[in-house]
Amino acid sequence: MRALLVLGATGNAGRMAVQVAKRFGAAHVVAAGRDPDRLAEVAALGADVTCTLDELDRAADVDVVLDYVWGEPTARALVDVLTARRDRGVPLTWIEIGSVAGPAAAIPSAALRSARVQLVGSGIGSVPGRDFLAELPQLAAAVADGAFDVRARAVPLADVEQAWTAAADSTDRIVLVP
Incomplete structure (x- = not known):
């Protein structure tokens, strides 16, 4: 490309x-x-x-x-x-x-x-699953190697209300963890 x-x-x-x-x-x-x-x-x-x-x-x-x-x-x-x-x-x-x-x-x-x-x-069905699977290992390896600046914050599911309220003040992606 x-x-x-x-x-x-x-x-x-x-x-x-x-x-x-x-x-x-x-x-x-x-x-x-x-x-x-x-x-x-x-x-x-x-x-x-x-x-x-x-x-x-x-x-x-x-x-x-x-x-x-x-x-x-x-x-x-x-x-x-x-x-x-x-x-x-x-x-x-x-x-x-x-x-x-x-x-x-x-x-x-x-x-x-x-x-x-x-x-x-770009949704499910627009790209065959085999194409996703072909690209996934290389992408996963780059993520695991820390190649990307990921703005994510893990929050326990029990704290969802507090995280939702605080999200307006943050640019981080909230990831709810059970």
């Missing part, structure tokens, strides 16, 4: 996607998000370029987009990226992973007709 855009790179999953992409061969990673302070942190994790959601013309010539956002921001982003591409005939694969900004994105049909873009999902 040559170039990748992570839309929603300031969230925990997006931060991890930047790190995994760089570790496993992406030549150029663009991290996009809303919070400039958190974008600076993502740059330190390996993003080659960071930009806000209003600056996506800087990410126009990527090959793949990992979209953790969806909703209205994705509708705008898709149009911005497609119209800013130097060559709209170059394939772009847009992978929908999350929907933190909303479950629907009103994408203008003209945007889809005017560029070579493929929208794909």
Whole structure:
């Protein structure tokens, strides 16, 4: 893979996607998000370029987009990226992973007709299980080796209420442990 855009790179999953992409061969990673302070942190994790959601013309010539956002921001982003591409005939694969900004994105049909873009999902069934299994050992080894900056905090299940209340003040992923 040559170039990748992570839309929603300031969230925990997006931060991890930047790190995994760089570790496993992406030549150029663009991290996009809303919070400039958190974008600076993502740059330190390996993003080659960071930009806000209003600056996506800087990410126009990527090959793949990992979209953790969806909703209205994705509708705008898709149009911005497609119209800013130097060559709209170059394939772009847009992978929908999350929907933190909303479950629907009103994408203008003209945007889809005017560029070579493929929208794909990332849920169960969109990728064969054997493909997951083929990649898992290498990914698990990298995690075990401490190759990634993982912001996770284990919390006993009995403390779920306290963890839920405190989560608003933290950027860590809460992992409930029985």
